[in-house]
Structures are given as C-alpha cells and as structure tokens.
Amino acid sequence: MSRAPENRLTGAYLTVALVALFGGVVTGVVQALEHAGINLYPALSPLIRSYYHGLSLHGVLNVLVWTTFFICGFLQFITARALGTPLAHPRFAWVTFWLMTGGLVLAAIPLVGNAATVMFTFYPPMKAHWAFYVGLTLVVVGTWLVTLELALTWRAWRATHPDARTPLAAFMSLVTFAMWTIASLGIAAEMLFMMIPWSLGLVAGTDALLARALFWFTGHPIVYFWLLPAYVSWYTLVPRQAGGTLFSEPLARVSFILFLVLSTPLGFHHQFTDPGIHEGWKLVHAFLTFAVFFPSLLTFFNVVASLESGARARGGKGWVAWFAKLPWGDPSLAAQVLAMILFAFGGIGGLVNASFNMNLLVHNTAWIPGHLHLTVGTAVTLSFMGITYWLVPYLSGRALWSRWLALAQVWLWFVGMIVFSNALHRLGLMGMPRRTMIGASAYIQPEWKAALPLVGAGGTVLFLSALLYFLNLVLTLVASRAPAPAAPEFATYAEGTSGTSAILDRWRPWLVLTLVMIAIAYGPTLVRLVATTPFDAPGLRVW
Amino acid sequence: MKRGTTVYLYELAWILPSIAIPVGMLAALVVTAFGAGIHLPGVEGRVVPTKVAETPPFDRPGVVEIAPGRYEARLVAQIWSFTPSEIRVPAGSTVTFVVTSRDVVHGLLIHGKANVMLLPGQVARVTTRFDRPGEYPMLCHEYCGLAHHTMWGKVIVEPRS
Numbered sequence: 001m002s003r004a005p006e007n008r009l010t011g012a013y014l015t016v017a018l019v020a021l022f023g024g025v026v027t028g029v030v031q032a033l034e035h036a037g038i039n040l041y042p043a044l045s046p047l048i049r050s051y052y053h054g055l056s057l058h059g060v061l062n063v064l065v066w067t068t069f070f071i072c073g074f075l076q077f078i079t080a081r082a083l084g085t086p087l088a089h090p091r092f093a094w095v096t097f098w099l100m101t102g103g104l105v106l107a108a109i110p111l112v113g114n115a116a117t118v119m120f121t122f123y124p125p126m127k128a129h130w131a132f133y134v135g136l137t138l139v140v141v142g143t144w145l146v147t148l149e150l151a152l153t154w155r156a157w158r159a160t161h162p163d164a165r166t167p168l169a170a171f172m173s174l175v176t177f178a179m180w181t182i183a184s185l186g187i188a189a190e191m192l193f194m195m196i197p198w199s200l201g202l203v204a205g206t207d208a209l210l211a212r213a214l215f216w217f218t219g220h221p222i223v224y225f226w227l228l229p230a231y232v233s234w235y236t237l238v239p240r241q242a243g244g245t246l247f248s249e250p251l252a253r254v255s256f257i258l259f260l261v262l263s264t265p266l267g268f269h270h271q272f273t274d275p276g277i278h279e280g281w282k283l284v285h286a287f288l289t290f291a292v293f294f295p296s297l298l299t300f301f302n303v304v305a306s307l308e309s310g311a312r313a314r315g316g317k318g319w320v321a322w323f324a325k326l327p328w329g330d331p332s333l334a335a336q337v338l339a340m341i342l343f344a345f346g347g348i349g350g351l352v353n354a355s356f357n358m359n360l361l362v363h364n365t366a367w368i369p370g371h372l373h374l375t376v377g378t379a380v381t382l383s384f385m386g387i388t389y390w391l392v393p394y395l396s397g398r399a400l401w402s403r404w405l406a407l408a409q410v411w412l413w414f415v416g417m418i419v420f421s422n423a424l425h426r427l428g429l430m431g432m433p434r435r436t437m438i439g440a441s442a443y444i445q446p447e448w449k450a451a452l453p454l455v456g457a458g459g460t461v462l463f464l465s466a467l468l469y470f471l472n473l474v475l476t477l478v479a480s481r482a483p484a485p486a487a488p489e490f491a492t493y494a495e496g497t498s499g500t501s502a503i504l505d506r507w508r509p510w511l512v513l514t515l516v517m518i519a520i521a522y523g524p525t526l527v528r529l530v531a532t533t534p535f536d537a538p539g540l541r542v543w
Numbered sequence: 544m545k546r547g548t549t550v551y552l553y554e555l556a557w558i559l560p561s562i563a564i565p566v567g568m569l570a571a572l573v574v575t576a577f578g579a580g581i582h583l584p585g586v587e588g589r590v591v592p593t594k595v596a597e598t599p600p601f602d603r604p605g606v607v608e609i610a611p612g613r614y615e616a617r618l619v620a621q622i623w624s625f626t627p628s629e630i631r632v633p634a635g636s637t638v639t640f641v642v643t644s645r646d647v648v649h650g651l652l653i654h655g656k657a658n659v660m661l662l663p664g665q666v667a668r669v670t671t672r673f674d675r676p677g678e679y680p681m682l683c684h685e686y687c688g689l690a691h692h693t694m695w696g697k698v699i700v701e702p703r704s
Contacts, residue, residue, distance in 0.1 A: 050689060119686055123648045125592075125663060126688070208648050208662040251554055273650075274660045275584040275667040282583050286572070290565040297561035305553070351568065356583065357576040360658045364650055364684040431654025433684035441692035443680050537592045537663045540646055542622050542688025 005090040006080045011395045012097055013073025014388070016104065017066050018473070021381075024062035025466040027054040032420065032459020034439050035452050049114045051437040052543055059120035060111060063376055065104060067226045068139065070384050072100070072146045074391070075173040075229055079150050082169035082236075082490060088153040096145040103138025106131050117543040119435065121215060122195070124206045127539030130199035137191040140184050147177040165505050168249055169236040169490055175256045176228040178507070179221060182514060183264045186217025198539060205535040209276045213529060216267035217522065224263040226376050228256070230383035234303045234336060237387075239491035241333045242326055244310025247302050249493040253504040255302070258295035261514045262288060265521030269354045273363050281525050282356070288521060289354035296347055303340065306491070331406035332488075335386025338414040339379050342421075346374030349425065367428025369435075370421045378417050382410070385469055390487055392473055399482035401475035405468055412465035420458025423451045584659050584667055592663035595619055595645045606630045606638075616698075618642040620649040620661045622688050625681060628696035632673060633703050639670040650685035653698060660685065676702040 027048065030040050034051060041051055048054045080087050087093050110116040110129035118128045154174055190211055198206045239246045246252065268285035271277055308322055316322025328334050349371040352358045362368065393400050400406060430447050438444065595601045600617045604626045607615050614636050619626045621644065632638055642651055642661050649661040656671040656679065683694035
C-alpha cells in the first residue's frame with residue numbers, strides 16, 4: 001500500500017474524474033437511444049429535463065471534467081515519478097485540488113439544476129447562471145496552479161541535477177501544462193471580461209463573435225491538452241508494456257515542442273463558417289492546422305516503431321504480422337493500442353475538418369461528434385481507461401479484480417465506437433445536424449433512417465463497456481484480495497538515440513516562439529474585434 | 544554506432560514524407576478551393592441585434608431578383624424559425640443568402656449548398672446555385688434552445704416553365 005502524498009492526491013483527482021465519466025456515459029446513452037427512436041427523456045424528468053439538458057451534462061462531464069481532473073492527477077504523478085522527487089509543495093497541490101473541486105461543485109449546481117443548459121461551449125448570448133461561469137473559471141485557475149506546482153517541482157529537481165537532461169516523461173508533462181496555460185488565456189479572458197460581468201448583470205450586452213473567437217483560442221488546443229497526456233503514456237510507458245524500447249527519444253521531444261508551438265495559433269478552423277473573420281486569416285489557420293499534422297505523424301511513426309520493437313522481441317515477424325505478437329492479454333496495453341488504431345481515423349477526419357473547403361460539408365453536422373468520439377472519446381478516454389488498469393491497482397494496493405472483464409470492456413469499447421462513430425460520420429455526410437433532438441424533428445431524411453438505429457446500437461455497446469469498466473474498478477477496491485503488481489516502469493530508449501541536444505531541453509526559446517506565433521495568427525483579428533465590438537447583444541434563457 | 548545510424552536513417556525516411564504529405568494535401572486543397580471558386584464567409588458588416596427588424600435589408604425579409612437568374616434571399620433567424628421559412632426560386636438560379644440572427648447563435652445548413660453560422664450582430668452572406676428542381680431543407684444546425692430541432696425551412700426550386 002503506497003502512501004506517498006502525490007499518490008493520495010492522484011487518487012483524489014481520479015475519483016472526481018471517474019464520477020464525472022460515470023455521469024457522462026449515463027447521459028450519453030440516453031442521447032444515442034433518442035437518435036434510434038427510443039425517447040427515454042419523459043421517464044427521466046425531472047432529473048434530466050430535456051434532451052439538451054442531458055447533452056449539456058454529457059459534454060461538460062466528459063470533455064471538461066473527466067479529462068481535466070484525470071490529467072491533473074496523472075501528470076503530477078508521472079512528473080514526480082519521472083524526476084524521482086516528491087512534489088515540491090504538496091500542501092499547495094492539495095489547496096489546488098480543493099479549489100478545482102469547489103469550482104466544479106459551483107458550476108455543477110446550475111448545470112444539474114437546468115440553469116446552465118448551454119452545452120460545454122456556452123456560446124453567448126445564451127445566458128447561464130453566473131455560478132456556471134465562475135465555477136468553470138475556478139477550475140481553469142486551478143489548472144494554472146498545477147502548472148506552477150509542476151514548474152516548482154522541476155526547478156527543485158534542476159537545482160540538484162544541474163547537468164542532467166529532464167527525464168522524458170517529466171519534460172512531456174511540463175510541455176503539456178505549459179501549452180495549456182498559454183492556450184487557456186483565451187477562455188479565461190472570455191470568462192473574466194465577458195461572461196462573468198455579463199451574467200452577474202454588471203454589463204448589459206455581450207458579443208457572439210468575440211466570445212467565439214476567445215473560446216476557440218482555447219477550444220482547439222484543449223484537445224491537445226486532452227491528447228498529450230495519452231501521448232505521455234504512449235511514448236514513455238506503452239513501449240515497455242509492449243516489451244520493447246522507445247524508438248527515438250529526440251524525435252519524441254521534437255514532436256512535443258512542435259505541439260507546444262503549433263497547438264494554439266489555429267483555432268479559426270473551428271470558425272471557418274463564422275461571418276466577421278477575414279477569409280485570409282482563416283486560410284492561415286488552415287495552413288497551421290496542417291502543420292500540426294507533422295508532429296502527429298512523427299508520433300505515429302515513433303510509437304508504432306516502439307510497439308514493433310516490443311512485438312519483435314516477443315518473436316513477431318514480417319512487415320505487419322508482428323502486430324499480433326503484442327501482449328494483447330494485458331488490458332492496459334490492449335486499450336491503448338486499440339485507442340491508437342481508432343485515433344488514426346480520428347486524425348484523418350480532423351484533416352477533413354481543417355480543410356478550408358471540405359469543412360463546408362461537415363461543419364456542425366453529426367460528422368463532428370463522430371470525430372470527437374474517435375479523438376477524445378477513444379484516443380483519450382480509452383487510453384485513460386487503459387492507464388487506470390494499472391494506476392488504480394497501484395494506488396489502492398489491490399490487484400485488478402478481473403483481467404478478462406477488463407479485456408472484454410476494452411474490445412467492447414472498440415467495437416461499439418466503430419459502429420457509433422461510423423454512423424455519425426455517415427449521417428453528417430448526409431447533412432444531419434449535430435446537437436439536435438433528431439427523433440423529435442420533422443425533417444428526418446429518408447436516407448438517414450438506416451444509420452440512426454446504429455447510433456443507438458453503438459451507444460448501447462459503449463454504455464455496456466463503461467458499466468463493465470466501473471464494475472471492475474469498484475470490485476477492485478472492495479473485493480480484490482491479491483496485492484497489486486508493480487506499476488509499469490518508464491521505457492528505455494533504443495541504443496544510440498539518447499544523445500538529446502541541449503536545445504530540446506530548454507524552455508525560453510520555445511515559449512517565446514509560441515507567443516510570437518500566436519501574436520501573428522491571432523493578433524490582428526483579436527485587436528480589431530476588441531477595438532470595434534459594441535457588446536450590444538442582450539442575454540437570453542432559451543431552454 | 545551502427546544502430547544509431549540506422550535509427551537516424553529511419554527517422555529521415557519518415558520525416559521527409561511527413562513534411563511532403565501535409566504540404567501536398569494543402570496544395571491540393573488550395574488549388575481545388577480557389578479553382579472551384581469556393582469562398583468562406585468573411586467580414587460583411589454588423590447589425591445591431593435588437594434593431595434587426597428596422598435595419599435594411601432585414602426590415603423586408605424575402606427573395607429579390609437582383610439580376611436575371613440571380614437572387615438575394617434575405618432571411619432573419621430567431622428562436623425557433625427562419626423568416627421567411629419558405630423561399631421559392633426557379634431552377635438554375637444563383638442565390639445569395641443574406642442572413643442574421645435577432646437573438647442567440649443559429650446556423651443555416653442547406654446540405655451540399657450552404658453552411659454558415661448566424662451570429663447576432665453579424666451579417667452572413669453565402670452564395671450557392673440551385674440547378675435541380677425540388678425541396679431543399681434549410682436547417683438550423685447550432686443548438687439554440689429547447690425547440691432547436693423545430694427550427695427549419697425549405698428552399699423550393701421550381702422547374703423552369
């Protein structure tokens with residue numbers, strides 16, 4: 001039983017994250033069934049008042065709470081472990097946890113009470129209760145304090161290791177939080193200068209375009225904030241779990257530095273169809289979105305080459321056949337490799353979204369949630385589930401209750417997601433809007449009818465998978481008697497690739513470059529909007 | 544030494560195509576977008592959301608023929624309808640939609656023809672062509688409140704007589 005302070009801290013973050021995920025999957029399956037023509041909302045009232053109330057809960061709980069709390073717990077754990085030092089200020093880290101949890105509770109009160117049925121994107125002038133905005137802002141401020149904790153821990157380590165290279169997993173964790181802290185300035189500005197004063201009644205009007213520009217300043221890089229912690233696992237733990245070594249350590253650092261520099265200055269690709277932003281800047285952001293495809297390809301290569309080294313060490317042969325020799329009996333590894341496979345399709349779909357012209361076909365259609373469920377719903381969520389298959393036993397000191405149940409869960413998620421996401425992608429290409437109570441609409445097109453039941457079927461399989469997941473974790477905590485196996489060690493590097501050059505372990509040049517890129521890509525538009533926007537839209541409660 | 548060199552060569556063999564692939568796709572994208580004359584909505588001016596009903600051209604929503612075969616459809620979006628909710632144009636028309644919202648954020652989706660956000664305060668303008676006669680559903684594709692799924696209209700393209 002391990003009782004290091006950061007272990008209990010990680011356990012606390014994980015608890016909040018898992019409770020949120022549970023709420024998210026329960027509200028999710030009801031939506032999927034609605035698309036299949038099974039409307040459970042009348043039976044769920046007054047707990048869930050409408051399709052859109054359920055959808056707001058689903059989005060906030062899954063993409064904002066589950067991800068953020070898991071990441072704060074996981075990366076503080078990983079950083080301390082990689083540096084071989086405890087967190088520099090554990091008491092401060094706990095204050096941060098309670099600040100974030102307090103913020104979450106504050107935001108949850110209006111959300112659960114149907115006073116913030118505004119989706120996780122909360123586009124004004126739709127106006128939620130002020131507690132929703134204040135609560136979410138406290139969560140964001142909490143993540144900045146996590147960045148500070150990690151930076152102070154790294155500095156304490158640096159003082160005693162002046163000549164050593166930062167261990168890869170710690171470096172990646174710090175890059176993730178540095179990127180997020182810069183990226184979250186957009187949403188923080190939106191909250192502090194627009195949403196909070198407006199929802200409190202201190203100012204009368206707001207503006208939809210400026211709010212959306214600030215939101216998407218954060219709203220695209222937030223997907224990298226979710227994804228990079230999964231990459232931390234794929235790069236620094238999975239190669240060893242597969243029985244191999246990390247193929248190239250310098251290339252891994254290069255890809256993370258590129259994610260730092262390129263993740264933020266590209267948010268206009270979410271606003272291709274917004275009036276009020278010049279077409280030229282939209283094209284610049286499309287270019288930069290394609291640029292961020294480069295570190296994604298580097299990651300693909302490096303991680304697959306690392307998996308291959310493991311499979312070959314286990315007797316794998318051939319160009320492709322080695323894949324079967326991966327240790328598929330390990331649910332943690334199986335979850336993450338299956339997550340990678342579906343993420344390849346998520347990445348390809350993302351290129352379609354980012355494409356200047358093809359976006360016109362898919363923007364705001366069911367294609368988008370189809371895409372999001374491959375990326376955050378699988379690449380991130382299934383990887384995080386895989387991580388918990390060793391992390392929860394490690395933290396609790398109890399072996400996983402059932403490896404077979406875990407394997408069944410992982411494959412069910414994979415299969416359920418293929419069915420669910422494929423149906424949504426196809427419906428999007430056939431022009432079905434997203435975020436819409438389709439079963440209650442009067443415009444269901446004949447060609448949609450074959451795919452709609454598959455949304456419900458896939459969603460049901462995903463729900464069953466999630467139930468098996470929670471069942472296994474609960475039984476691990478209450479019924480497992482065997483002691484936990486050792487947590488996976490960090491992967492070593494292939495021989496001859498450990499000579500990281502010093503520039504790949506420095507902060508200032510890359511942070512400066514990041515800020516310059518953002519200033520170029522966003523500066524002119526944001527300055528114009530701030531200078532000319534009249535804030536003349538009054539708020540409305542429309543649910 | 545041997546092994547390090549091999550890794551380096553593998554890296555290079557991957558990095559170069561990894562640059563070439565996105566650059567190639569981007570080039571294809573720019574050529575097809577500009578070659579086909581596809582444009583995204585740009586800066587078209589503002590309108591005070593609370594004064595949409597008094598502001599031209601939204602004070603008289605409807606379809607206007609601005610040149611032979613070219614129409615302008617002036618629409619106003621509000622919870623939970625388009626005004627007008629049905630427009631008629633002859634087949635072979637080029638139609639420019641000029642649209643804004645009076646309240647919250649809405650969207651306009653005509654599958655394969657138009658896809659634009661309708662933001663209160665902003666004038667949205669998108670041009671498309673209707674060659675085949677028929678009914679084209681015109682959907683709000685941004686969540687706009689409790690009855691969002693009831694917000695839709697039709698473009699009716701009539702055969703040329």
